[in-house]
Amino acid sequence: MSFFEHYNYHLAIVLSMIGFYTMISRTNLVKKIAGLNIFQVSVFILFISIGVLDGGTVPILEAGQENYSNPLPHVLILTAIVVGVATTALGLALVVRIREAYGTVEEDEVQAQDDLP
Amino acid sequence: MLPLIVVAPLLGAAVAALLPAGRLPWLWATAVSWFMLFAAAALAADVLELGVLSYWMGAWMPPIGIEYRLDAANALLALLIAGLAAVVMPFAGRSLGHEIPVEKTPWLYAAMLLFLSGQMGIAVTGDAFNVFVFLEISSLATYTLIALGRDRRALTASFSYLIMGTVGATFFLIGVGLLYAMTGTLNMADLAARIPDVAQTRTVHTAYAFIVVGICLKLALFPLHLWLPNAYTYAPSAVTVLIAATATKVAIYVLVRFVYTVFGPEFSFGEMPTLYLLVPLAVVGLLSTSVVAIGQDKIKRMLAYSSVAQIGYMVLGIGMATSAGLTAALLHVFNHAMMKGALFMALGCIAYRLGTSRIDVFRGLGRRMPFTMAAFVAGGLSLIGVPLTVGFISKWHLVLAAIELGWWPIVAVIIIGSLLAVIYIWRVVEVAYFQQADNMTRCEAPLSLLLPTWVLVLANFWFGIDTRLTVGLAEQAAALLTGVAP
Numbered sequence: 001m002s003f004f005e006h007y008n009y010h011l012a013i014v015l016s017m018i019g020f021y022t023m024i025s026r027t028n029l030v031k032k033i034a035g036l037n038i039f040q041v042s043v044f045i046l047f048i049s050i051g052v053l054d055g056g057t058v059p060i061l062e063a064g065q066e067n068y069s070n071p072l073p074h075v076l077i078l079t080a081i082v083v084g085v086a087t088t089a090l091g092l093a094l095v096v097r098i099r100e101a102y103g104t105v106e107e108d109e110v111q112a113q114d115d116l117p
Numbered sequence: 118m119l120p121l122i123v124v125a126p127l128l129g130a131a132v133a134a135l136l137p138a139g140r141l142p143w144l145w146a147t148a149v150s151w152f153m154l155f156a157a158a159a160l161a162a163d164v165l166e167l168g169v170l171s172y173w174m175g176a177w178m179p180p181i182g183i184e185y186r187l188d189a190a191n192a193l194l195a196l197l198i199a200g201l202a203a204v205v206m207p208f209a210g211r212s213l214g215h216e217i218p219v220e221k222t223p224w225l226y227a228a229m230l231l232f233l234s235g236q237m238g239i240a241v242t243g244d245a246f247n248v249f250v251f252l253e254i255s256s257l258a259t260y261t262l263i264a265l266g267r268d269r270r271a272l273t274a275s276f277s278y279l280i281m282g283t284v285g286a287t288f289f290l291i292g293v294g295l296l297y298a299m300t301g302t303l304n305m306a307d308l309a310a311r312i313p314d315v316a317q318t319r320t321v322h323t324a325y326a327f328i329v330v331g332i333c334l335k336l337a338l339f340p341l342h343l344w345l346p347n348a349y350t351y352a353p354s355a356v357t358v359l360i361a362a363t364a365t366k367v368a369i370y371v372l373v374r375f376v377y378t379v380f381g382p383e384f385s386f387g388e389m390p391t392l393y394l395l396v397p398l399a400v401v402g403l404l405s406t407s408v409v410a411i412g413q414d415k416i417k418r419m420l421a422y423s424s425v426a427q428i429g430y431m432v433l434g435i436g437m438a439t440s441a442g443l444t445a446a447l448l449h450v451f452n453h454a455m456m457k458g459a460l461f462m463a464l465g466c467i468a469y470r471l472g473t474s475r476i477d478v479f480r481g482l483g484r485r486m487p488f489t490m491a492a493f494v495a496g497g498l499s500l501i502g503v504p505l506t507v508g509f510i511s512k513w514h515l516v517l518a519a520i521e522l523g524w525w526p527i528v529a530v531i532i533i534g535s536l537l538a539v540i541y542i543w544r545v546v547e548v549a550y551f552q553q554a555d556n557m558t559r560c561e562a563p564l565s566l567l568l569p570t571w572v573l574v575l576a577n578f579w580f581g582i583d584t585r586l587t588v589g590l591a592e593q594a595a596a597l598l599t600g601v602a603p
Contacts, residue, residue: 050297086257101272114270
């Protein structure tokens with residue numbers, strides 16, 4: 001088993017770390033949401049990888065086909081994508097309201113304004 | 118009947134969003150929450166009589182189809198959610214009407230019903246992926262509800278909750294995905310049957326770690342609780358009551374369900390070091406957040422920190438890995454919801470009249486708002502764990518469970534935690550009853566706010582004296598979850 005055989009799983013891990021790092025290190029709230037999104041997408045890749053079958057085709061009945069990918073992870077991920085879109089939309093809406101209330105989307109500046117009496 | 122309890126608030130939310138602004142959405146939401154209470158009571162009675170109830174979505178047989186499953190553990194939780202919703206909704210009308218502009222009411226009650234639907238969904242579903250979906254439905258509704266707070270810090274509180282909550286839910290999703298990769302099923306009962314065969318693999322270990330950490334973020338276990346104090350403090354009063362009383366409790370239930378049913382106690386406590394993870398964190402969290410609570414001058418924030426401490430008690434019970442410990446944990450889930458509900462409602466009454474919950478407005482409040490303060494004190498006594506209140510019952514069971522294991526230091530920790538609660542409740546009592554305000558005019562909260570508050574306060578005493586229902590259900594649930602025949 002070579003390292004590259006499971007490159008999709010490694011990719012998912014790398015992506016999730018990128019997303020996580022963005023969330024932790026950036027003070028810009030929009031970038032935080034972007035990081036969250038990347039993190040979620042890495043999980044989608046993980047799920048879709050689970051459903052893949054060697055030599056399998058799309059799960060649609062067709063003559064001459066024996067092997068199909070597992071459709072269940074795909075369906076689950078469709079739901080998870082919807083959840084992710086809703087979360088992103090809500091997060092961005094909150095960022096808009098934060099900007100209206102504070103005049104900035106930088107976390108440290110928001111914090112500084114709150115610390116004032 | 119079983120799916121109806123989830124579908125009713127879900128559809129109700131859509132209807133509420135379409136109703137004209139004003140009192141109508143509130144009346145509708147109240148009607149829906151009362152219907153949920155009746156349905157949950159009927160279902161709980163069925164569970165006590167017949168055992169496990171199961172409903173197959175679209176008549177697809179589990180484990181292929183999605184199953185709704187109700188046993189003693191979820192019946193207790195469903196009853197708790199529906200009961201609190203039925204008490205909070207009448208309270209919300211006056212309280213939220215005061216805090217939120219009238220044109221937002223349809224969306225507000227739609228979000229509240231969505232929240233209830235999500236919570237109820239987590240409670241009754243028997244499908245691991247469904248837990249994630251409902252978790253996100255209720256979380257998204259919670260984020261919007263918190264952001265409605267009048268203070269602009271509500272927005273940042275909601276934002277940080279959104280980030281941490283989504284990370285928690287996504288961790289949970291990773292765990293479920295890894296479990297699916299190993300077992301090929303998402304049904305909890307089926308997972309429980311198949312995990313022992315693959316329990317030695319690293320994938321299952323990783324899945325367990327992801328699921329436990331993800332849920333612990335949601336339930337605000339000690340080092341992961343940073344989102345909670347701000348979220349509770351800046352949310353509108355009625356929303357705080359609802360989320361403080363139900364949201365973290367449901368997450369506790371998910372933890373119990375996964376640790377005990379899906380992975381099983383042998384795996385969780387034998388194969389994985391759950392005991393060494395949960396118990397120390399619970400103890401440290403319990404003591405440290407109680408101390409932090411003492412130093413707060415915003416009473417709402419103080420109670421939020423005390424919530425984190427109380428979560429410590431529940432996790433402690435879960436970590437004991439015995440039937441007695443689990444009984445205590447489930448009892449405390451139910452009882453803490455009642456006491457914190459009563460306390461936050463009393464604060465809601467105070468915020469309705471005085472607009473804030475800073476400690477200086479409490480001066481002389483014992484005479485200015487006698488009934489509200491009496492409710493606060495009663496809730497506080499219950500929080501401390503004075504006999505004849507529910508707080509005593511759950512702490513008593515927790516102490517008994519610790520003694521059974523011979524964990525004497527833990528008994529001491531439980532008692533110290535209660536003493537710390539005495540200190541922070543006493544601070545408020547002292548200011549309210551022994552200090553004079555400049556303005557001593559009476560300003561009692563209106564009856565529509567006092568009545569629901571006192572219903573919960575009386576429930577604190579009722580279930581503190583007559584423990585048959587709560588202890589019976591909790592014992593049955595614990596026996597079921599730990600695999601001991603009842």
